[in-house]
Structure formats: structure tokens, C-alpha cells
Amino acid sequence: MIIKLDENPGTEEVFDFINEAISKRAFIIIVACCRIKYRGRATSRLGSGDRTIIIKTDGSFLVHQDYNLEPVNWQPPNCKFKTRMENDRVYICGVRRNPPESLEVEICKTHMISYHIGKDIKKLELAGYEEDLRTMIMESPELIEKGFRPTSKEYQVSTGFIDILGKDKNGSLMILELKSRQAGVNAVKQLKKYFEDFTDHKDFVRGLLVAPSVTEDAQELLEKYQLEFKALEPPKELKSAKSVTLDFFNK
Amino acid sequence: MIIKLDENPGTEEVFDFINEAISKRAFIIIVACCRIKYRGRATSRLGSGDRTIIIKTDGSFLVHQDYNLEPVNWQPPNCKFKTRMENDRVYICGVRRNPPESLEVEICKTHMISYHIGKDIKKLELAGYEEDLRTMIMESPELIEKGFRPTSKEYQVSTGFIDILGKDKNGSLMILELKSRQAGVNAVKQLKKYFEDFTDHKDFVRGLLVAPSVTEDAQELLEKYQLEFKALEPPKELKSAKSVTLDFFNK
DNA sequence: CATTAGATTTCGGCA
DNA sequence: TGCCGAAGTCTAATG
Numbered sequence: 001m002i003i004k005l006d007e008n009p010g011t012e013e014v015f016d017f018i019n020e021a022i023s024k025r026a027f028i029i030i031v032a033c034c035r036i037k038y039r040g041r042a043t044s045r046l047g048s049g050d051r052t053i054i055i056k057t058d059g060s061f062l063v064h065q066d067y068n069l070e071p072v073n074w075q076p077p078n079c080k081f082k083t084r085m086e087n088d089r090v091y092i093c094g095v096r097r098n099p100p101e102s103l104e105v106e107i108c109k110t111h112m113i114s115y116h117i118g119k120d121i122k123k124l125e126l127a128g129y130e131e132d133l134r135t136m137i138m139e140s141p142e143l144i145e146k147g148f149r150p151t152s153k154e155y156q157v158s159t160g161f162i163d164i165l166g167k168d169k170n171g172s173l174m175i176l177e178l179k180s181r182q183a184g185v186n187a188v189k190q191l192k193k194y195f196e197d198f199t200d201h202k203d204f205v206r207g208l209l210v211a212p213s214v215t216e217d218a219q220e221l222l223e224k225y226q227l228e229f230k231a232l233e234p235p236k237e238l239k240s241a242k243s244v245t246l247d248f249f250n251k
Numbered sequence: 252m253i254i255k256l257d258e259n260p261g262t263e264e265v266f267d268f269i270n271e272a273i274s275k276r277a278f279i280i281i282v283a284c285c286r287i288k289y290r291g292r293a294t295s296r297l298g299s300g301d302r303t304i305i306i307k308t309d310g311s312f313l314v315h316q317d318y319n320l321e322p323v324n325w326q327p328p329n330c331k332f333k334t335r336m337e338n339d340r341v342y343i344c345g346v347r348r349n350p351p352e353s354l355e356v357e358i359c360k361t362h363m364i365s366y367h368i369g370k371d372i373k374k375l376e377l378a379g380y381e382e383d384l385r386t387m388i389m390e391s392p393e394l395i396e397k398g399f400r401p402t403s404k405e406y407q408v409s410t411g412f413i414d415i416l417g418k419d420k421n422g423s424l425m426i427l428e429l430k431s432r433q434a435g436v437n438a439v440k441q442l443k444k445y446f447e448d449f450t451d452h453k454d455f456v457r458g459l460l461v462a463p464s465v466t467e468d469a470q471e472l473l474e475k476y477q478l479e480f481k482a483l484e485p486p487k488e489l490k491s492a493k494s495v496t497l498d499f500f501n502k
Numbered sequence: 503c504a505t506t507a508g509a510t511t512t513c514g515g516c517a
Numbered sequence: 518t519g520c521c522g523a524a525g526t527c528t529a530a531t532g
Contacts, residue, residue, distance in 0.1 A: 001301060003282065003362050007256060027303065027317045029280060031254065031367055041432065041525035042379030043487040050252060050369025052278065054303070058318040065371055066278045067309040069327045070512060072375050076320050076527070098503095101525070111254050112365055116282055118301025120316055124323050128293030130508065159440065161507090180508085181292070184521070189410065215520060236294040292510035321527060327512070349518090352510070381523065412522095431524085435505070466505070504532090511526080517519090 002026075005114035014110045015085045018092065021055070021115035022081050028055040031112040036063055036073050040101020046072060053092070053105055055081070057117075061094040061103055075103045125238050130163075130180040133210070133234035137164060137176070144210070144230055148174065157197045160190075172204045179211035180234045187211065188221040195227065253277070256365035265361045266336045269343065272306075272366035273332050279306040282363040287314055287324050291352020297323060304343070304356055306332070308368075312345040312354055326354045376489050381414075381431040384461070384485035388415060388427070395461065395481055399425065408448045411441075423455045430462035431485045438462065439472040446478065 006017065014030075021028045030053040036046040046063075051072070054062040061075035079094040090107040134153060141148045147169025155165040164176035175198065177191040187209060195207040207227040214222070214229055222229055257268060265281075272279045281304040287297040297314075302323070305313040312326035330345040341358040385404060392399045398420025406416040415427035426449065428434075428442040438460060446458040458478040465473070465480055473480055 001284075001362050003258065005256065005258060005363060007254065027282075029282075029303065031278075031280075031365070031369070033252075033369075038525075039487075042377055042485075043489055044375055044377040044525080045489055045491065046375050047373035049371030049373045050367070051371065052280065052305070054315070056315070056317055056319070060318070060320045062320065064305070064307070066307055066369065067311070067328065068307070068513080069311045069313065069325060070526090074320060074525085076525095077318065099525085111252050111367060111369070112256060114282070114363055114365075116301070116362060118282070118284075118317065118362070120300030120302065122298035122300045124295055124297050126293055126295040126510085128510075181510090182520095186521085217520075234293075236290075238294055238296055240296065289510070295510080319528080321511090325510080327510090350510085354510095377525085379525075437506090468505075506531080507529100509526105509528085511524105511528105513524085513526105514522095516521090 001116060001118050003114065003116040005112065007112055009110055009113055011085060011088050011090060011110075014107065014113055015083065015090050017113050017115070018083055018090065022083070024115070024117065025057050026115035026117050027057055028115045029053070029113070030107070030110060032110040033108045034063075035106045035108070037104045037106075038073050038101070040096070040103075041099055044073065048108060050111070053107075055092075055094075059094075061092075063103075063105060073103055073105075075101070079103075125240055127238045128180065128234050128236035130178055130234065132236075133178050133180055133232065134163060136235050137178075137210070137232075141166065143232060144174075144176070144208070145169075150176075157194060159193050159197060162194050168206065172206055173198060174206045174208055176208050176210055179209070181211070182213045182215060183209055183211035183218055184215045185218050185221055187214075188218045188225065188227065191227055192221075192225050195225070252367060252369050254365065254367040256363065258363055260361055260364055262336060262339050262341055262361075265358065265364055266334060266341050268364050268366070269334055269341065273334070275366070275368065276308050277366035277368050278308055279366045280304070280364070281358070281361060283361040284359045285314075286357045286359070288355045288357075289324050289352070291347070291354075292350055295324065299359060301362070304358075306343075306345075310345075314354075314356060324354055324356075326352070330354075376491055378489045379431065379485050379487035381429055381485065383487075384429050384431055384483065385414060387486050388429075388461070388483070392417065394483060395425075395427070395459070396420075401427075408445060410444050410448060413445050419457065423457055424449060425457045425459055427459050427461055430460070432462065433464045433466060434460055434462035434469055435466050436469050436472055439465075439469045439476065439478065442478055443472075443476050446476070 038044040058077040062071040063073040075094040079096040150166035155162040163178040289295040309328040313322040314324040326345040330347040401417035414429040
């Protein structure tokens with residue numbers, strides 16, 4: 001781990017520090033009083049105040065105020081940086097094409113500056129989203145109801161893709177709309193839309209919303225449209241945890 | 252500005268540092284080798300590596316890898332922190348209720364740690380989103396076309412809200428769907444949906460998509476549905492800039 | 503490279 | 518507090 005840091009550096013020091021860090025493709029952290037201008041997909045301005053500025057090795061550019069999870073201003077990866085000094089201030093400008101946009105930070109006073117080059121090869125393992133729910137249902141259709149047989153997933157109809165299509169124990173067509181989180185009215189409307197794509201069918205068709213829960217409004221809409229709901233959570237077990245468990249039982 | 256920082260601190264030092272910073276509601280930045288577990292809306296795990304950990308004064312909790320704009324793990328504002336020391340490691344656990352979720356960072360080796368309490372009262376001024384476009388059209392309807400008169404905004408129909416409803420110079424009803432950026436097929440489908448809500452009307456109705464541009468697919472869909480398109484960008488002028496301009500001209 | 507759909511979306515606004 | 522909808526959404530996957 002290479003690391004360099006400085007407390008209350010002067011303007012020129014900051015300027016050199018940033019240029020050195022950018023040329024080394026280091027991870028830069030600056031705590032400074034600054035002003036910010038953004039122009040691109042929208043236009044924004046932020047007056048003078050203490051912020052935390054981050055430049056990542058992939059060219060991501062973030063400015064954080066001391067509240068909110070989200071950065072107040074930012075630039076996605078691969079933006080190009082230009083720095084300059086003017087009137088005892090350092091300017092960092094991050095420019096991106098497609099869409100064309102630029103973010104300029106004017107640093108008035110730097111409290112702390114650091115850069116580091118670390119090691120991190122690990123990727124996040126994540127479970128518990130819609131795809132996991134779909135996989136679980138395809139593997140264990142009885143979770144929906146006894147006799148349910150999925151016939152296809154991501155079935156294309158004129159208005160979009162039906163998450164899972166299948167038949168119940170009586171052979172009736174079932175349209176499943178999946179949500180990994182509490183479903184709102186929009187989920188019901190979407191299901192209704194797919195449902196209507198099959199109204200030309202003579203046979204009885206069922207529309208089923210599958211989600212951990214529904215909002216009250218969505219519940220009412222389901223009843224109005226004669227659609228059904230099945231409470232089901234996406235599995236939240238990590239693959240690595242699963243294989244560990246399997247190994248454990250295989251011993 | 253109060254600031255405190257330390258390079259390559261020991262485990263106990265880090266533990267005390269963090270506790271002190273949390274009790275002071277300071278903005279904390281840690282660069283450390285760590286492992287991470289998240290459990291709540293989903294489940295995730297991240298193996299050992301160098302990351303940048305941030306705790307904001309509002310209880311936001313972020314862990315950044317050295318690439319991507321988004322944090323690899325996080326906790327939104329107002330999470331409660333618990334720290335502990337175990338086997339020469341510091342654990343920071345951020346817990347939130349509603350939804351119940353927790354994020355735990357296990358710090359193996361700290362490269363840099365800092366906290367600061369700064370001053371920042373400024374709020375972001377932003378212009379160029381859908382509301383600006385709507386306001387502009389309501390104020391200058393002729394931008395849509397000569398003779399256009401808006402009658403209502405956010406008009407409720409069974410399937411949602413129509414952005415702007417109005418009449419053209421011939422008195423025909425016009426349904427406007429606004430997008431602040433390039434419109435895709437979904438925007439056209441939405442407009443179609445609203446359009447169909449008025450098909451019971453005997454009179455001629457026009458559906459108009461208003462956006463800076465459309466994708467090719469969306470363009471085809473517009474033609475297929477006999478809907479129209481008007482290229483219009485949301486104004487990107489800041490209010491402060493506007494009033495400055497007015498002041499300038501009023502002098 | 504453009505387009506699309508999901509997200510631990512976040513966030514603000516309104517009931 | 519819960520729900521809805523926009524966002525400079527971002528991001529990965531797909532054609």
C-alpha cells in the first residue's frame with residue numbers, strides 16, 4: 001500500500017499533489033472548502049463550503065457534503081481531469097463526452113489531502129434480488145402452489161417480457177410478475193397489461209403477482225382486476241454460503 | 252474546521268479514534284484493508300481488500316472500492332453504529348430499522364484514518380429536469396406549437412397522471428408526455444396508454460411526446476401508434492443566474 | 503456503441 | 518410514516 005497525506009497544505013502544494021496523484025492513477029481524497037459548478041445533463045451550482053472530494057482510479061469523481069448517502073455532485077467513471085491554479089486557488093475539472101458534461105471544483109482552502117494505491121481484487125457476492133427469486137421459482141415451482149409448472153421465463157409479448165409463464169394443476173395458463181421488494185400499483189398495472197395480452201385466449205388465464213408484500217393500493221387494484229398475489233421472498237443465501245453448506249453435508 | 256488524522260495507526264488507536272469521532276458526530280474517513288458483510292434487503296459479502304470507508308454526520312455509511320461511482324456497500328442516513336475490538340481487529344457495525352438491515356466492516360489493517368467537523372450551509376442549485384420543462388411549457392405554450400393552450404397539468408386518469416393536457420388551435424384535445432432526456436420506447440408506451448384513455452371521446456385527440464430527442468425504436472413506435480413528437484429541452488438556467496440576469500437588465 | 507431493465511436504488515414531496 | 522415517481526439516476530447485460 002502506497003499512501004501519502006498532508007494536513008493544511010498550501011495552494012501550490014495541493015496543485016502538485018493532485019497532479020502527481022492523477023498521473024499515478026491513485027485514489028485521491030481531499031477535504032476542502034470549495035465551490036462547484038456542473039454543466040451537462042443539467043446545470044448546477046454549489047456555493048462555498050467544506051466538502052469531501054474523491055477521485056477514483058477509474059476516473060470517477062465525487063463530491064460529498066456531510067449529509068445524504070449520495071454525492072452532491074459527481075462524474076461517472078472515465079472522466080478526464082484538468083487542473084489549474086488561479087488566484088491562489090486550485091481548480092479540478094472533470095470532463096466527459098457522451099453525454100458531454102463537466103464538473104469543476106474550485107478549491108479555496110484545503111484541510112486534508114491524501115492519495116493511496118491499494119490492493120483489492122475481491123468482487124462483491126450478492127444475493128436476494130429478482131433474478132434469485134426467478135431462479136428459486138424455476139427450481140421449486142411448488143413454492144407458488146401445488147401443481148404449478150413453469151413453461152418459460154422472460155416470455156416476450158407485444159408489450160414487454162413476462163417474468164415467468166406456466167400452467168397450474170388444471171392446465172390453466174398462469175402469468176407471473178415478480179418483484180424482489182414490496183410491490184406497488186405499477187407492478188399490478190404491468191401484470192394487468194400482460195394479462196390483457198392473453199384475453200383473446202378462450203381458456204381461463206390467471207395473473208399472479210409474486211413479491212414479499214404489496215402496498216394497500218396495489219392490493220385493492222389486484223382485487224379489482226381479479227388478479228392474485230403470492231407472498232414470496234427472494235432467497236438471500238449467498239452462493240459461497242450454499243456451497244459451504246453442501247460441503248458440510250457431503251462430508 | 253476541526254480535523255484530526257493519523258497514518259498507519261494501531262488497532263486500539265483506531266478503535267478509540269472511531270468512537271471519539273462518532274460521539275462527536277464528525278465526518279469520518281478510513282482507508283483500510285477490510286472485509287464486509289451486509290444483511291437486510293439483500294445479503295452480501297466482500298472478501299479482504301483495501302477500501303475507503305466513510306461515515307457521515309447524518310449516519311450515512313459508505314464503503315468504496317477504487318472503481319465505480321457507487322459504493323460497493325452502504326447504509327442510508329440515520330443508521331446507528333456499534334464498534335467492537337476482537338482478535339486485534341476493529342468492527343464497525345451500522346444498523347438500521349425500517350427496513351431492518353445491518354452493515355458490518357471488519358478492519359484488518361488501517362492505512363489512514365481521519366475525522367473532521369466542517370462548515371457547509373449551502374444547498375445545491377439545480378436546473379434542467381422534467382419540472383423545469385413543464386414550467387417552461389406552461390409559461391410559454393407556443394413553444395409546443397402556435398395556438399397551443401394548456402388546460403391542466405398532472406391531470407389524473409385511471410392509469411396515472413398526464414403531464415400536461417391542453418388544446419390545439421383547432422380545439423382538439425392534446426395529451427403531452429414530458430421527458431427531460433432522450434425518450435425511449437417506455438415513454439411512448441406510457442403516452443399510448445393515456446391516449447387510449449381518451450379513445451372513447453368522439454372528438455379527435457392528439458398524443459404528443461415532448462423530449463430533447465427520441466431513440467430510433469421510440470420513433471418507430473410513435474409512427475405506428477400515430478403519435479407525435481416535439482423536440483424540446485428543459486431550460487438549464489439556474490434561478491440565481493436568472494435573477495442575476497434580470498437584475499442586470501433592470502439596472 | 504446504443505438500449506433496456508433492475509436496484510440493498512436514493513431522495514423529495516405529499517397524503 | 519408510507520407510498521409514489523423522478524433522477525445529471527448508476528450498472529450490468531444484451532444486441
